[in-house]
Amino acid sequence: MSGEGGQPRFDRAAVLGIGLIGASFALAVRRAGLVGETVGVARRESTRQAAERVGAADRTTPDPREAARDADLVYLAAPVGALGPMLESIANVLPEGCLVTDAGSVKGPVCAAAERVLPPSVAFVGGHPMAGSERSGPEVADAGLFAGHTYFLVPTARGGDEAVGRLERVVEAIGARPAILAADEHDRILAATSHLPHALASSLALAVARLVPDPEARARFSAGGLRDTTRIAASPPELWRDIFLANAEALAGACRLTMELLEDLVRAAEGGDAEALMEMLSRAQAARLDLSSDAAEGPGR
Amino acid sequence: MSGEGGQPRFDRAAVLGIGLIGASFALAVRRAGLVGETVGVARRESTRQAAERVGAADRTTPDPREAARDADLVYLAAPVGALGPMLESIANVLPEGCLVTDAGSVKGPVCAAAERVLPPSVAFVGGHPMAGSERSGPEVADAGLFAGHTYFLVPTARGGDEAVGRLERVVEAIGARPAILAADEHDRILAATSHLPHALASSLALAVARLVPDPEARARFSAGGLRDTTRIAASPPELWRDIFLANAEALAGACRLTMELLEDLVRAAEGGDAEALMEMLSRAQAARLDLSSDAAEGPGR
Numbered sequence: 001m002s003g004e005g006g007q008p009r010f011d012r013a014a015v016l017g018i019g020l021i022g023a024s025f026a027l028a029v030r031r032a033g034l035v036g037e038t039v040g041v042a043r044r045e046s047t048r049q050a051a052e053r054v055g056a057a058d059r060t061t062p063d064p065r066e067a068a069r070d071a072d073l074v075y076l077a078a079p080v081g082a083l084g085p086m087l088e089s090i091a092n093v094l095p096e097g098c099l100v101t102d103a104g105s106v107k108g109p110v111c112a113a114a115e116r117v118l119p120p121s122v123a124f125v126g127g128h129p130m131a132g133s134e135r136s137g138p139e140v141a142d143a144g145l146f147a148g149h150t151y152f153l154v155p156t157a158r159g160g161d162e163a164v165g166r167l168e169r170v171v172e173a174i175g176a177r178p179a180i181l182a183a184d185e186h187d188r189i190l191a192a193t194s195h196l197p198h199a200l201a202s203s204l205a206l207a208v209a210r211l212v213p214d215p216e217a218r219a220r221f222s223a224g225g226l227r228d229t230t231r232i233a234a235s236p237p238e239l240w241r242d243i244f245l246a247n248a249e250a251l252a253g254a255c256r257l258t259m260e261l262l263e264d265l266v267r268a269a270e271g272g273d274a275e276a277l278m279e280m281l282s283r284a285q286a287a288r289l290d291l292s293s294d295a296a297e298g299p300g301r
Numbered sequence: 302m303s304g305e306g307g308q309p310r311f312d313r314a315a316v317l318g319i320g321l322i323g324a325s326f327a328l329a330v331r332r333a334g335l336v337g338e339t340v341g342v343a344r345r346e347s348t349r350q351a352a353e354r355v356g357a358a359d360r361t362t363p364d365p366r367e368a369a370r371d372a373d374l375v376y377l378a379a380p381v382g383a384l385g386p387m388l389e390s391i392a393n394v395l396p397e398g399c400l401v402t403d404a405g406s407v408k409g410p411v412c413a414a415a416e417r418v419l420p421p422s423v424a425f426v427g428g429h430p431m432a433g434s435e436r437s438g439p440e441v442a443d444a445g446l447f448a449g450h451t452y453f454l455v456p457t458a459r460g461g462d463e464a465v466g467r468l469e470r471v472v473e474a475i476g477a478r479p480a481i482l483a484a485d486e487h488d489r490i491l492a493a494t495s496h497l498p499h500a501l502a503s504s505l506a507l508a509v510a511r512l513v514p515d516p517e518a519r520a521r522f523s524a525g526g527l528r529d530t531t532r533i534a535a536s537p538p539e540l541w542r543d544i545f546l547a548n549a550e551a552l553a554g555a556c557r558l559t560m561e562l563l564e565d566l567v568r569a570a571e572g573g574d575a576e577a578l579m580e581m582l583s584r585a586q587a588a589r590l591d592l593s594s595d596a597a598e599g600p601g602r
Contacts (some may be wrong), residue, residue: 072469165388186475197529200505203559207562208493211489221491241582256567257511262559263556272546272549277542280507287534290516291517
């Protein structure tokens with residue numbers, strides 16, 4: 001590692017789960033000159049081969065323990081539900097001074113697992129890059145995937161200021177914008193800005209399928225509004241099952257508030273209350289327009 | 302009018318409400334050679350001037366009665382809530398044999414109003430082109446706006462097979478795909494495929510604003526998912542207020558079904574029921590993927 005303020009350097013990074021996110025991180029830190037060697041881990045041979053082919057990993061293995069054993073940076077990029085078991089399986093092989101982080105969309109459970117299972121000799125800082133793609137796998141990895149996007153960092157009892165500072169410099173070096181938040185605050189905010197929209201999009205897709213059972217009629221008699229509003233429901237269900245389970249309480253609160261607001265809207269329509277409807281729809285419009293400010297759109301800004 | 306099977310021709314079209322939709326219809330029928338003269342109606346002088354400037358109207362007037370008086374085709378392109386009063390105001394000046402239609406997103410109330418207020422000497426067929434733009438006004442009108450899009454036609458007691466057939470040929474001549482449905486069926490389907498997504502997008506925008514009150518944090522800590530899911534909430538509230546009021550019953554049913562499905566999802570998450578969550582999210586994914594078939598995407602298909 002270089003001195004304070006300089007860019008951290010790692011001799012060997014282990015990327016556990018070298019799919020789109022893991023491989024993009026590997027490419028990004030390599031391009032930034034932060035790592036010597038990168039070892040990629042994936043169960044499937046085709047994924048490992050692809051990771052080597054695109055240059056995300058110098059070598060690969062199906063065994064997380066083998067990869068973690070001599071790494072000074074360990075990056076966990078697996079589905080949220082797999083992170084706890086993964087930490088447990090590598091806990092007793094991690095070298096002293098090793099920095100461990102993850103890329104999961106929910107931070108409470110993985111940070112709690114890290115505090116419970118990791119030895120005091122290693123550092124753990126939770127991570128969550130707000131980047132992704134509708135495609136997956138190392139084949140579509142991109143060293144610029146994180147550029148301009150928010151990258152959450154979550155301090156833990158195993159990783160305080162020093163470790164957070166190191167990871168913050170890594171995040172900045174790959175062009176992302178670090179945001180340091182407590183795990184519960186992160187999960188509460190993401191329940192609203194990410195998990196709630198997903199739950200609504202999925203419920204909407206199910207409702208429309210029930211209300212207009214003929215798929216051809218559904219497609220023919222719908223426009224961009226329905227397609228935009230349900231787009232994220234096409235994401236892999238196993239990822240979102242894990243996220244919903246890991247953040248159930250905050251998600252439930254956000255969903256129930258939304259149902260109350262929707263019920264208000266419906267009652268105003270049923271009651272013919274034009275004024276109340278106008279007021280709610282105007283506030284919703286203003287809230288949406290806030291979101292699409294330049295600051296929020298696209299990478300690099 | 303030409304003979305059966307040929308393209309209908311009109312001496313004078315009156316377009317009442319010559320904004321984006323009205324002006325695009327005027328340009329489209331002109332390009333198709335279906336009309337002699339077009340008279341555009343708008344309250345605001347700037348709108349009337351723009352309609353003339355883009356060639357959507359040969360002349361314009363602020364007075365719907367003046368325009369309707371000598372028209373053989375009357376096209377009502379006003380917000381849903383204004384259609385009934387507009388029909389009432391022109392009812393007693395419409396020439397015998399005149400064909401009247403509208404472009405509103407809800408068909409029950411306008412068709413009922415037509416049956417109530419129009420004389421038997423004129424024909425009324427409800428219309429609803431599934432086309433639009435985030436922009437508005439005659440300046441952005443486009444003769445190709447309807448091409449490839451579904452265009453609903455709704456028979457009424459004032460407009461049966463003959464009138465529907467004439468309008469169907471107009472719709473085909475401007476490149477749209479006619480779909481003939483009863484008013485209540487149209488409104489039930491659109492409640493699901495259009496009005497429900499809007500109600501959800503608006504409720505979501507309101508909920509997220511409540512849950513993450515700081516607009517900067519909201520923008521910074523959200524990604525494409527939230528922006529996609531709330532995009533339509535940025536539409537003009539007065540248009541949607543009218544639509545929600547006009548289709549309150551069907552909308553309420555669709556919203557309450559969605560709330561039940563969302564509640565199922567939330568309960569499965571809270572109860573740690575991974576299997577139930579996986580099942581629901583998989584069905585939602587399949588329903589969404591149905592929607593994005595080639596048949597549904599974009600104009601011209």
